[in-house]
Amino acid sequence: MKIGFIGAGNMGGAILGGLVSSGYRGDELLVYDKDTARLMQLFEDCGIIKASSAEDVVKQSDVVILAVKPQIMPSVLPSLAAVFAHRRSLVISIAAGKTLAWIEELIGSGLPLVRVMPNIAAKVGQGMAAFCSNGNVTQSHKKTVRMIFESVGQIIELDEHLFPAYTAIAGCSPAFTLLYIDALAQAGLRYGIPKPAALTIAAQSVLGTTKLLQEAGEHPRALADQVCSPGGTTIEGVCALQEKGFEHAVLEAVRASYEKDMKL
Incomplete structure (x- = not known):
């Protein structure tokens, strides 16, 4: 199965890297980007095929x-609409x-179309993504979507009307x-720990706590x-934290992000 990319910026590059790291062959990955230096770098790093145009990718x-x-x-x-209509590939945005x-x-309508929202942690293979699809998408298509995005983290299926809430969290x-x-x-710095050491301590504590939550199966x-x-x-x-409104601040941050997304 040949997977094509139109665009190979930060997120596209992360997905490409994840696919290759998970065992997908570079010669099954066709990529077009206007940045020729970026294409050459991906060719050297991942062994991808460089496409001459977006139309070439679709074909x-x-x-x-x-x-x-x-x-x-x-x-x-x-x-590209006419080429999409002729090829009828699975399209993922x-x-x-x-x-x-x-x-x-x-x-155009009539194509199998999937919308995916990954997050920045896909860059390190620990991303969280959600997807929704139109009525032309089959279970086989969904399996393909999961395969691609599980190479850079986890993915779940959500109704599209929940995407603003998903985006916020x-x-x-x-x-x-x-x-x-x-x-x-x-x-930590306030009480004498050098900032680089304090950052290491804090980041690893959050990472370890997240791992504990995922594996323990208990409520936070x-x-x-x-x-x-x-x-x-x-x-x-x-x-x-409770007296200073920690939980309220988190809820308000999510509300503000949700409402902004709804206006876009």
Whole structure:
């Protein structure tokens, strides 16, 4: 199965790297990008086939991943509609905020079309993605989508109307989490730990806690209770977080991100 990429920026490159790392052959990956230096780098790193045009990608691929920026799509996709209609490949869009209906207006209806929202952690193979699809997508198509995006993390299927909420908690939360990690490191610096060491401590603590949550199969509150000894240091800090509105701030951050997404 030949997988084609139109666009090979940060996210497209991450997916390409994940596929190759998981065992997919580079000569089954056809890539077009206007940045010829980028194409050459991917050829050297992943062994991909360099396409001469976006049309060439569509003509030769069983799966086409649209990895160009959303604002570029209206100038790129309409000219490919006839080729898409003839080839009838599975089309996967990773354009942020662009609905299935919006994409169909550009490339035509009747094609199997999937919308995927990955997040930045795909760059290190630990991404979180969600997908939705139109009525032309089969279970076999969905299996292909899962195969591609499981090479860079995890993926779940969601109804498209839930994508704004998903974006707020998966797409935006890496920034929230990084701010939390930096705040922990700042606190460490305040009490004498050098900033680089404090960042290492905070980042590994968050990483380890996430792994514990994923593997323990327990509710986050139950695990938190296990750390809080009666009258101890942890419960004191937890109470301070609650008194200062930590949970409310998180809920408000998600609300603000959700409402902004709904306006896009």
